[in-house]
Amino acid sequence: MATSIKRRLMDNTDVLAAIGMVGIVVMMVVPLPAGLLDILITINITASVLTMMLAVFAKDPLEFSALPSLLLTLTLFRLSLNISATRLILLDGQAGDVIQQFGEFVIRGNPVVGFIIFIILVLVQFIVITKGAERVSEVAARFTLDAMPGKQMSIDADLNAGMISDTQARDRRKAIQQEADFYGAMDGSTKFVKGDAIAAIIILFINIIGGFIMGVAMQGMPLLEALHKYTLLTIGEGLVSQIPALLISTATGLVVTRAASESNLGNDLAKQLFRxxxxxxxxxxxxxxxxxxxxxxxxxxxxxxxxxxxxxxxxxxxxxxxxxxxxxxxxxxxEESKKSENVLNLLNIDHMELELGYALIALVDVQQGGDLLDRIVLIRRQIASELGFIVPVIRVRDNMNLQPNQYVIKIRGAEIATGDILADHYMAMSSGFDDDAIPGTPTKEPAFGLDAKWINAMYREEAELSGWMVVDAPTVLATHITEVIKTQAWEILNRQDVKTLVDHAKEQAPTVVDELIPDILSLGQVQKVLANLLRERVSIRDMVSILETLADQAQVTKDLDRLTEHVRQALARQILQPLVGKDKTLQVITLDPKIEQSILDSIQPSDYGTYLALDPKILQVLIINLSKEVEKVMLKGLTPVVICAPLVRINLKRVTERQMPQLMVLSYNELVQGVQVQAVGMVGMDRAS
Known part of the structure; x- marks a missing residue:
């Protein structure tokens, strides 16, 4: 029974809080009996002491993040008690046993002593504690907000270096935001305490003057008796309210001054004072x-x-x-020596690594002005926006076995790309009309293989005026990393990444995810379809559409290549968007029907999907003639696009992606309404002489 009641109360804390706030406002208007006022005053003292204890035992300000709202609530509650007590003092000449006994006990029936003590308490709270807490909150809020960008960059750097996980980085960012919000709220909430102290002094004089008038004019009491009685009650009521207010102010000061604490207040004092x-x-x-x-x-x-x-x-x-x-x-x-004998840790392989020669370490050293880690953060965001999946953490480390200016990009421990850059130079890339008089070291741009040269910083402006495209060394490296990720995204994507993407899509479309996985397709099969899309740089950002298409088509076939083609048809507008011009015209290269039929006849099934068993002579002719047409299209400044039958498309792409990775291969089913197709060339067998 008790457990059930407790559970109901915990489930309805929001309702109880709303009722409590309304009740506090009602107390200001509705007269309260003296007995109920005694109970409420006791609750006020209890809440103040509890708040003080929570502040003392808090290890971190965010452990008591509800303090700003609690401060407002208790201040409003205390003011409502002041109003209720004032009403009883003026109307009945008494305000309950708590105020009466408190006044007699603390000031021993002497109003002058009580008045002096009350004024001292108000001054201590208003001038010393509240003023200091307000200033600390203001400065803390300002410095916390100013430090947020640096803290965010530090978190991103730790994330890129592999020191923390994505979840830990997310929690740290949330903690930084909460800290800034907390100190900002505390800066404003301390104004409540200041206003409460001013209101207490005003209420004190109102009660004394009003009580004196009520006693003499209304009740016919002698002057001295009326002054003694109402002053005693007023001072007692003031002390009853100001002592809890002093506790709340002290708790506020304790919380906002514990930014650098390591434990609770008692442990900190014991360790530091008696160290x-x-x-x-x-x-x-x-x-x-x-x-x-x-x-x-x-x-x-x-x-x-x-x-x-x-x-x-x-x-x-x-x-x-x-x-x-x-x-x-x-x-x-x-223990460490025992751990060193355990070689299991050596089996861990990072998803992606960037190894730098010692001359390139300055690129990642913030103290030397290096911003490569920040650029990697931007790269991961760019890939998430363009391709629709989250690149795993790229671990950056130095490698003394490399040449000083060399870097290596690895995926799962295997070297994917390498290059050489001069950290203190600029790369000037040729645009075809350049001035060879600019001195520099000839090189190749590592991402696209363009002709370039490394030039000194003093020649940068001259090179730009001469038509060279000039970029700094970190940009060269960042561009190479980006291109490697885009090219190898299908290989980087693993089941855990797919699980994360599917879980995210489930928040938007839980029905389609529950229908598809695992009853129709396994997570591994979905991964292979997504990898097929990424292999041709098709974004998988629209996961809901991809999963809906798979849920529809997987009822008919489990062939992953055919499922990939169906998904491409669903994403046709997205695929065509960067290929069509402003006039909605798509310029394409077509295939001779005989070649298409030869490819269709040569498609063979296997346990790992389909493959193309085309006659080597025919394949050689196809590659040569297609290369010629692609070269013609590229000379016109266009993206080479080949269009063919759906079943031909994926096999043609696979046999041409090594020789012509820039070639886009589309199927007729991927043409959407409104796009005009213009043939600019045809690949035929008769051109292979």
């Missing part, structure tokens, strides 16, 4: 000296003896701690 025995001995000596000079010796000597005793104990404990740390260090060394 050095010498400091305790010197402090004890100062106290003994003051006692000798004439100050009361009893308290001075007692405290000095306590400090000396604490210093002796700390010195003994420190010696024991050194012994324990030495033993722990030895045990740690033994």
């Amino acid at each position: 050095n025995p010498k400091a305790l001995f010197i402090t004890a000596g100062v106290l003994i000296m003051l006692a000798i000079l004439g100050l009361p010796p009893f308290p001075m000597i007692i405290v000095a003896i306590a400090l000396i005793g604490a210093g002796v104990m700390l010195r003994k404990n420190s010696k024991v701690l050194v012994v324990e740390e030495t033993a722990a260090a030895r045990e740690s060394e033994i």
